[in-house]
Amino acid sequence: xxxxxxxxxxxxxVSAPMQQLxxxxxxxxxxxxxxxxxxxxxxxxxVLVNGxxxxxxxxxxxxxxxxxxVAIFPPIAGGTP
Amino acid sequence: MNGWTGKILDIDLxxxxxxxxxxxxxxxxxxxxxxxxxxxxxxxxxxxxxxPLSPDNVLIFATxxxxxxxxxxxxxxxxxxxxxxxxxxxxxxSGGFWGMQFxxxxxxxxxxxxRAERPVYVEITPNGVTIEDAKHLWGxxxxxxxxxxxxxxxRRNVLCIGPAGENLSRMAAIMNDGRRSLARGGPGxxxxxxxxxxxxxxxxxxxxxxxxxxxxxLLYESRKMLRTSPLTSQALPEFGTAVVMNLINxxxxxxxxxxxxxxxEGAEAxxxxxxxxxxxxxxxxxxxxxxxxxxxxRTQKVEGEGPEYETTWAFGAQCGVDDxxxxxxxxxxxxxxxxxxxxxxxxxxxxxxxxxxxxxDSDLRFGRADMLAPAIEALAYRRDLGDDLAxxxxxxxxxxxxxxxxxxxxxxxxxxxxxxxxxxxxxxYATSNRGACHxxxxxxxxxxxxxxxxxxxxxxxxxxxxxxxxxxxxxxxxSLVVCKFTHMAVGEEYFARVxxxxxxxxxxxxxxxxxxERVWNLERxxxxxxxxxxxDDTLPxxxxxxxxxxxxxxGWVNELExxxxxxxxxxxxxxxxxxxxxxxxxxxLEEIVNSQQSTxxxx
Ligand code: SF4
Numbered sequence: 001x002x003x004x005x006x007x008x009x010x011x012x013x014v015s016a017p018m019q020q021l022x023x024x025x026x027x028x029x030x031x032x033x034x035x036x037x038x039x040x041x042x043x044x045x046x047v048l049v050n051g052x053x054x055x056x057x058x059x060x061x062x063x064x065x066x067x068x069x070v071a072i073f074p075p076i077a078g079g080t081p
Numbered sequence: 082m083n084g085w086t087g088k089i090l091d092i093d094l095x096x097x098x099x100x101x102x103x104x105x106x107x108x109x110x111x112x113x114x115x116x117x118x119x120x121x122x123x124x125x126x127x128x129x130x131x132x133p134l135s136p137d138n139v140l141i142f143a144t145x146x147x148x149x150x151x152x153x154x155x156x157x158x159x160x161x162x163x164x165x166x167x168x169x170x171x172x173x174x175s176g177g178f179w180g181m182q183f184x185x186x187x188x189x190x191x192x193x194x195x196r197a198e199r200p201v202y203v204e205i206t207p208n209g210v211t212i213e214d215a216k217h218l219w220g221x222x223x224x225x226x227x228x229x230x231x232x233x234x235x236r237r238n239v240l241c242i243g244p245a246g247e248n249l250s251r252m253a254a255i256m257n258d259g260r261r262s263l264a265r266g267g268p269g270x271x272x273x274x275x276x277x278x279x280x281x282x283x284x285x286x287x288x289x290x291x292x293x294x295x296x297x298x299l300l301y302e303s304r305k306m307l308r309t310s311p312l313t314s315q316a317l318p319e320f321g322t323a324v325v326m327n328l329i330n331x332x333x334x335x336x337x338x339x340x341x342x343x344x345x346e347g348a349e350a351x352x353x354x355x356x357x358x359x360x361x362x363x364x365x366x367x368x369x370x371x372x373x374x375x376x377x378x379r380t381q382k383v384e385g386e387g388p389e390y391e392t393t394w395a396f397g398a399q400c401g402v403d404d405x406x407x408x409x410x411x412x413x414x415x416x417x418x419x420x421x422x423x424x425x426x427x428x429x430x431x432x433x434x435x436x437x438x439x440x441x442d443s444d445l446r447f448g449r450a451d452m453l454a455p456a457i458e459a460l461a462y463r464r465d466l467g468d469d470l471a472x473x474x475x476x477x478x479x480x481x482x483x484x485x486x487x488x489x490x491x492x493x494x495x496x497x498x499x500x501x502x503x504x505x506x507x508x509x510y511a512t513s514n515r516g517a518c519h520x521x522x523x524x525x526x527x528x529x530x531x532x533x534x535x536x537x538x539x540x541x542x543x544x545x546x547x548x549x550x551x552x553x554x555x556x557x558x559x560s561l562v563v564c565k566f567t568h569m570a571v572g573e574e575y576f577a578r579v580x581x582x583x584x585x586x587x588x589x590x591x592x593x594x595x596x597x598e599r600v601w602n603l604e605r606x607x608x609x610x611x612x613x614x615x616x617d618d619t620l621p622x623x624x625x626x627x628x629x630x631x632x633x634x635x636g637w638v639n640e641l642e643x644x645x646x647x648x649x650x651x652x653x654x655x656x657x658x659x660x661x662x663x664x665x666x667x668x669x670l671e672e673i674v675n676s677q678q679s680t681x682x683x684x
Contacts, residue, residue: 007327008320008354044311046531051332051633055535071331075311077530077569078325078353078390 002068009074010035035072036060044075083289084146084584085109089122090188090210092203094275095136095195099210104189110586111669114145116172117560117600118190119161123170124603124673126192129611133165133267134249134274136196142183142240142280143191145562149184149288150296152579153303153571154564156181156368163611164266166251166424166473167492167516170607173254173268174559176367177261179238185284193275202230202241202279215278220244222417227259230281234258234368241279242269243419245461249273250471252424252460252494256416260386261367264421266493266515291585299579303571307371310570312532317374317566318364322390324353325525330398332529332538333632334502336495337398338447339427339434340488340623343499344632347403351393355405372566380406388412388422391519394497395426400433401447411453418461424473427494429456431474431486432466440481441466485622490517491613500624500641502634503528505536505544508644509552511618514604520565522551532569541640545648550594556604557597599668602652602660606674615658618645 006014035045039060047054048071054062064070091100112121119141131137141161148155158180164171183191186205193203200215218226223243230239238258246253246269253269254262263269290296307313316324329335330348337345349355360380366373375386388396388409396408415422433449435441443466445452459467469477474487474494488495493516500507505524510517519525526532527547536547554573558565561576568576577593608617619625624639649656653664665671 008324009315011354044316044531046328048328048331053332053531053535055531056537071327073328074316076316076320076324076328076353077312077532077566078322078525 001066002064002070004070004072007071007073008076010072046073047071048073082106082109082584082586083291084150084580085114085189086184086187086288088188089190089192090205091192091194092210092212093194094197094201094212094277097197097212099212109146109189111596111599112603113557113560113596114148114189115143115157115159115174115560115562116161116556117596118143118145119159119172120170120600120603120607121673122190122192123161123163124607127163131163133163133168134270136274137194138163138271138274140193140268140271140275141190142193144180144184144189145560146580146584147561147563149181150290150583151287151369152296152300152563152583153307154367154370154372154567156370157562157564158183159559159562160255160263160268162268162271164268164493164515165249165270166267168611169491169515169613170604171266171268171515172559173263173265174562175257175261175263176370176564177238177258178234178368179240179257179282180562181368182238182282182284184288185286186282187284187286191280193277196274197276200276200278202281203277204281206283207285218278219247223256223419224259224417226279227256230279232259237281237283239279239281241419242272242277243417243461245419245471246270246273248461248463248471250420250461250463251473252421252428252471254419254421256419260416262416262419262421265423265518267421269419290583292582295582296579299575299582303567303575303579304371306570307567313372313566313570317372320353320357321374321376322353323351323356323388323393325390326352326393327354328529329498331633332502333629333634334499334529334538335394335398336488336497336499338401339399339430339486340495340499340621341434342631343502343629343634345398345401345403348398350403351397351405351408353390356388356393360405360409367564370564372564374566378409380409383410383413385413385416387416391496392422392426395423395430396453398497399426399430400453402450402453404450407450407453411457414454414457418457420457420461423496424494425457425460427488428460428470428474428477429453431478431488432456432470434486435478435481435483438483440483488621488623490620491515491617493517498525499629499634500620500639501629501637503538504541504640504644505538505548507620507624507639507641508544508548508648511620511641511645512548512552512648514601514608520555522548522553522555524548524551526569527551539637541644542647544644545651548648549651552601553594553597555597556600557593560596560600595668599670602664602668602670603673605658605660606665606670609659618658
């Protein structure tokens with residue numbers, strides 16, 4: 001099963017930051033409502049599969065394999081001012 | 082014209098003379114303030130014959146036309162000098178309160194020349210400008226000096242150096258308000274050489290605003306944008322800047338153990354999430370800032386501001402350290418001693434690799450959290466190996482026979498993004514006028530965060546146009562001066578409208594970005610006059626020739642050459658990276674550069 005890790009404020013919604021995902025596409029991810037809007041990630045939400053942004057893959061139809069690591073980030077910003 | 086006070090304060094410490102003269106308003110129109118005004122003044126004041134640590138080098142503290150107006154984040158100011166670390170033109174900018182207070186004291190800029198015979202501090206109040214004895218302050222750390230001189234955030238503000246500046250560490254920062262820093266490139270050493278411990282300011286007059294109604298409307302609009310953007314209203318206040326740690330690690334662009342790897346197994350332990358959960362006391366803000374990205378953190382030993390993302394990386398992944406308490410304490414120590422955390426952490430990481438390769442005999446090894454504090458102390462006081470560390474990673478690695486292990490550009494240590502996983506960031510580092518810098522048009526937004534739009538981080542072709550646009554915008558923002566985080570929610574067109582409302586002179590968005598381009602080109606001409614060439618626009622060989630072995634950026638090096646050639650063309654420079662006469666003319670720089678060049682050459 002692919003492993004999903006949530007970051008930043010998304011951790012408020014779950015008991016542990018790391019979750020197992022027992023399905024095959026991102027359409028079935030937990031927190032769907034918090035993360036997606038009209039079938040697209042909400043603005044500034046980033047979903048990475050093995051370090052690659054979903055937008056450069058097949059979007060929400062990207063197939064997930066057993067050993068895939070999925071990372072989901074809420075809006076974040078950084079650097080040092 | 083409003084926005085500028087129209088006055089420059091000029092202090093020569095050699096003969097204790099204090100002068101005030103008028104700011105040339107044409108200069109203000111062309112270069113705005115802050116970094117731009119600093120570059121313009123330095124062009125005339127410090128030519129190639131002057132060594133950075135000579136008393137003849139100058140420090141130019143400059144505010145901008147928006148500073149102290151009350152516009153969101155209008156708290157910033159800059160210092161410009163010739164860098165003792167890189168030999169390039171250097172500007173560093175800072176937030177907090179000091180810049181606002183200095184502008185309210187009635188000046189756009191302060192030029193400090195010469196060298197006092199004994200340690201002094203300068204006091205600027207409504208009663209006048211005095212040069213005071215600082216014997217009792219010499220040797221003291223930043224917190225103690227700031228307190229002794231009567232820091233009061235909204236009334237009286239202290240800017241000072243710590244022991245690192247006194248001991249001429251080439252990575253010494255100038256600290257303001259006890260906790261913010263003009264950090265990069267060693268301006269603290271220039272101040273130390275001048276025997277100048279501190280500058281205290283008290284102001285009373287808010288700068289005038291031409292179009293009050295227009296200004297109020299823009300203030301309201303900007304507040305709305307900052308409130309509705311999830312970045313400035315949630316992300317930065319909630320987790321601070323270090324929240325990008327996990328993201329950068331996930332994409333395989335987190336430089337680890339002196340850039341030997343691009344993912345750090347301890348990233349989660351030193352992330353913004355961990356900082357918030359375990360060590361955060363509260364948030365804090367600079368003057369007039371509704372964002373409040375600043376963290377106040379506490380360990381069992383210290384409490385203070387920070388650490389920011391780059392600092393957490395520098396003492397964390399770069400040194401192979403996953404002990405966040407030790408990193409917070411290292412950051413606190415740097416603030417107390419007056420040191421740039423990026424260069425300090427990166428240089429220690431470089432020493433760790435030199436040691437592990439058997440080139441240096443020291444106890445500095447990757448993962449040794451317990452060695453951070455002793456190494457920082459030694460560096461600040463130039464004790465033992467600290468004497469070498471204080472000169473930066475390039476001089477250190479060169480001395481021990483492996484200059485290629487310095488992860489720097491033009492001698493300035495690179496921040497926390499591996500250019501093999503972010504191609505445009507590599508071009509940005511290579512071309513940055515003060516050496517490797519992420520604040521000159523950071524590609525983090527475009528290549529990773531998708532701000533304002535997403536571009537492929539591995540794409541090479543076409544990257545230069547993004548880099549150039551963002552370099553120009555960053556130079557304009559640094560000349561206004563506002564905090565770059567505002568730009569995550571408020572577009573540059575608003576900054577142009579605010580500038581127009583404040584000054585009463587119509588600045589279009591194009592005029593503003595063009596001012597940034599002018600600043601960039603003048604800085605470039607300054608470095609060329611110093612003898613820098615195309616060959617200095619490069620990256621450490623590791624990044625150009627050693628493909629990453631693992632992770633999502635596996636197999637990549639930075640493809641700098643094609644990006645650089647494209648960059649020079651798009652900038653209107655020749656193949657050697659020299660701005661053409663046509664470009665200089667277009668930017669109204671021709672006369673300045675040609676006349677001053679001959680003046681300097683004939684000196
Ligand atoms: S966003 Fe952060 S660094 Fe920028 S002005 Fe506000 S508190 Fe200061």
